[in-house]
Amino acid sequence: MLRLQIGREVNQCNHFLRMSLMSRRNPEIEQRLWQQVTRRRPWHTEPEILVPTECTPFKESILFAEPTNFRVLELGSGWGEYAGAYLKDHPDHNYIAFEIKVDRILNTLRLVRRSGAHALRMIPVNLNWYFEQILPPAAFDLVIVNFPDPWPKRRHWKHRLIQSPFPDALGSLLRPGACLQVATDYGPYARRMLSIFRQHPRFKSLVQDPDYRRERFASAYSTKFERIQRAAGKRPYYMSWQYHP
Numbered sequence: 001m002l003r004l005q006i007g008r009e010v011n012q013c014n015h016f017l018r019m020s021l022m023s024r025r026n027p028e029i030e031q032r033l034w035q036q037v038t039r040r041r042p043w044h045t046e047p048e049i050l051v052p053t054e055c056t057p058f059k060e061s062i063l064f065a066e067p068t069n070f071r072v073l074e075l076g077s078g079w080g081e082y083a084g085a086y087l088k089d090h091p092d093h094n095y096i097a098f099e100i101k102v103d104r105i106l107n108t109l110r111l112v113r114r115s116g117a118h119a120l121r122m123i124p125v126n127l128n129w130y131f132e133q134i135l136p137p138a139a140f141d142l143v144i145v146n147f148p149d150p151w152p153k154r155r156h157w158k159h160r161l162i163q164s165p166f167p168d169a170l171g172s173l174l175r176p177g178a179c180l181q182v183a184t185d186y187g188p189y190a191r192r193m194l195s196i197f198r199q200h201p202r203f204k205s206l207v208q209d210p211d212y213r214r215e216r217f218a219s220a221y222s223t224k225f226e227r228i229q230r231a232a233g234k235r236p237y238y239m240s241w242q243y244h245p
């Protein structure tokens, strides 16, 4: 009976957080969850795709094709427009992107291959299942989070990427002085992010009071979700936080 229930749970991948929470308490579910993450799919043979084989950080030599160069991490990279544009301008930078939707991952590969950059790696793993466990500590210079799913309903807030445990997990992956750039179109989520990072002792805003602006940074790139929001009359919030360990 328990086995049947576990099977159903594992198949409902969209209920990732509930599973994640359960998995931390139940080794059998933890094992099924890990099987989901590591199961090889045909498109995993693309050379840029990295699928973890054990629940430890990827070796830096596997993640970073240019180990001494600047290292970017994008969380929820969508259709890959940001990665494509960034790597066109910085083809020698390392760029690690987390994304779970297959069509978006494959589109990203197409865009980035056109740019000629060779240091993109994509991790097709649900961030809420495995994140800092599979990335090396103190490794990244820049983290980009553009338009994370806002989960507006209160009962869904627990699914949000940016909530209180996130800055600590993220901080463990950052080099001193590394930056986090965040964009969101959803005011209540922006206010929540501001509150979380303002209170955090190791993140300092790089944007003058009130710690956000309503125009994209000059060094940043437009994405599909940004254009959709702007076309709907919204003015997104842009933040930039620097990590001081």
Ligand SMILES: C[S@@+](CC[C@H](N)C(=O)[O-])C[C@H]1O[C@@H](n2cnc3c(N)ncnc32)[C@H](O)[C@@H]1O
Residues within 6 Å of the ligand: 075, 076, 077, 078, 079, 098, 099, 100, 101, 104, 125, 126, 127, 128, 129, 145, 146, 147, 148, 149, 223, 224, 225, 226
């Ligand atoms: C609203 S879209 C924004 C995409 C992109 N950053 C942009 O601005 O165009 C959020 C993206 O995050 C991805 N995503 C959401 N939750 C995720 C998770 N738990 N793990 C990995 N990717 C996730 C979604 O598949 C989606 O592509």
